[in-house]
Amino acid sequence: MASASVGEEEHNNNNKLILYSYWRSSCSFRLRIALNVKGLEYEYKAVNLLKGEQSHPEFLQLNPIGFVPVLVDGPAVIFDSFAIIMYLEDKYPQHPLLPTDIHKRAINFQAASIVSSSIQPLHNLNLLQKYIEEKVGPDEKLPWVQSVIRKGFTALEKLLKEHSGRYATGDEIFMADIFLAPQLHSAYKRFNIPMNEFPILSKLHETYYEIPAFREAWPENQPDAVGELSQ
Template sequence: MASASVGEEAEHNNNKLTLYSYWRSSCSFRVRIALNLKGLKFDYKPVNLLKGEQSHPEFLQLNPVGFVPILVDGSAVIFDSFAIIMYLEDKYPQHPLLPTDIHKRAINFQAVSIVSSLIQPLQNLDTLKYINKRVSRDDKLPWVQSVIRKGFTALEKLLEDHTGRYATGDEVFMADIFLAPQLDAASKRFNIDMNEFPILSRLHETYYDIPAFQETLPENQPDAVGQLSQ
């Protein structure tokens, strides 16, 4: 990953969007979906989390927290997937990611919160490394699965009266953008039986029919080559 200051990065891109991403990061996955839905072209900058590139000084200059994703839009540098998606929603109004109905907006925000606060932080790389040092391999997976199931149970209850073709109706909104990567990871990485969650299972299958989702799947990212078994 080339070293660059924030100013140099902005000058180099000349207002072109750049996304610092890791193929398997569900947070990066969310942002890729949002960019695709809005039809925004971007440069993809891979950050290998397994090699610790997120801790390199040049990366920490862009994001002192040391996480992906980061979006660079000219002189603007935004990190945290929710902040990035809200920025995209405010600046690029095509294909709105939130409904106009205030109640539906609240349902979307609640779904986003469950995924981003209750589930994902407890299954990210740093957390799993910490857990792995303190429990056996046989105990780690059931612990992660219990976290996911708790969140999925809450999501099933939240969405039961609001789903249409998608999470909160017949249009793709922010809840779907956060749900799709989480459902993909749950089924592929953490062996969750999606039949336990009929609403989420149906949504999970529906998302694979959307080109904007298909193109952003982890296995379709340039840095996934040679890493799919890791």
Template sequence: MASASVAKEEDNKLTLYSYWRSSCSFRVRIALNLKGLKYDYKPVNLLKGEQYSPEFLQLNPVGCVPVLVDGHAVLYDSLAIILYLEDKYPHNPLLPRDIPKRTINFQATSVVSSTIQPLHNLSLLNYIGEKVGPDEKLQWAQSVIRRGFTALEKLLKDHTGRYATGDEVFLADVFLAPQLHAAFKKFNIPMNEFPVLSRLHETYTAIPAFQEALPENQPDAVH
């Protein structure tokens, strides 16, 4: 019986393939931390192209992080992973029951994951640098972020409490925190341009689950 129990536990062990500066991986780390789920961290160095190795492409044929392995389940795409975690591990829920509030969470999540982050990811910025010029990369990223942040300020201004959609941490916060961190720390967006988002950013920095997920706190971080 003991050996069967150990085998079952091993089957259900969570493994996260991540890169320290990936905001998509950052989202999943936050979600895992908020739900109190332990996981093994497997670094994938995007700068060295490890995401295109045959071994990694067996896990994710798209060739990007994050990838979550839960027993026999292999999942990629941060939103799909987080919704999977929400369904399988429903404690500390990341979605409110209130339907209008739930909708605001999905809208904010969509702005980040569809309108902002894909338009300034590593591969696109490298392409812009090669085809247009290296000086254009930062300007492009800033223009994309400002457009998305302007939309988020309007979307959230009547719904925020302590967090994005009230006084509990939900899905919108999980997606906003990495994007805000990257905007203010990496892409030099002045925080005073977006007062609602700036306040949320300061709030997130005080939450242990967010602090532990920070890029600089990951085992593969380069300081």
């Protein structure tokens, strides 16, 4: 039997990772996939964004900006999904989320950046409810989201055209897939984006549904989804 890696030994010797998450948060969704792909067990602590729990003083001690996810790993407290994924990549090297080829790494970073900088922040809960709905009008929320997603997806289709295989940048799961899967899921499930407009992304979306590490991370499979889905 092969000996455990340093990262695995450290993980086994420490307390279980704790993930502060909200079931519908795509940033939390990314982390759940990353943890599953790396085979890391974690304790799930729900933070109800609709009830404002992210603004409670005890949560702000963990993340002063008041967003999920937050990962607690012993004495280490890390927030921001990108930072957490890089932390996991450094500390727990099993099942790497970045390829060794520097060009392919750059493609992964670009795909992740398009999702995390140019798509997701422009349709998060605060923006839609506090600005688009209140200052523009509730009927403008969906057209706004759809225009943002279509612009980002068009860029992703061009970026991945020469690089995709079974997954976004070849035949292994890497960071681009971790960021794409939640965005594709919400585009299809919540925002009625016709995926046939984006053949590469549509194929990836179908592939992700076949992977247990992704399915287990779906929003509807999280413990805090049960109460809200039943309402």
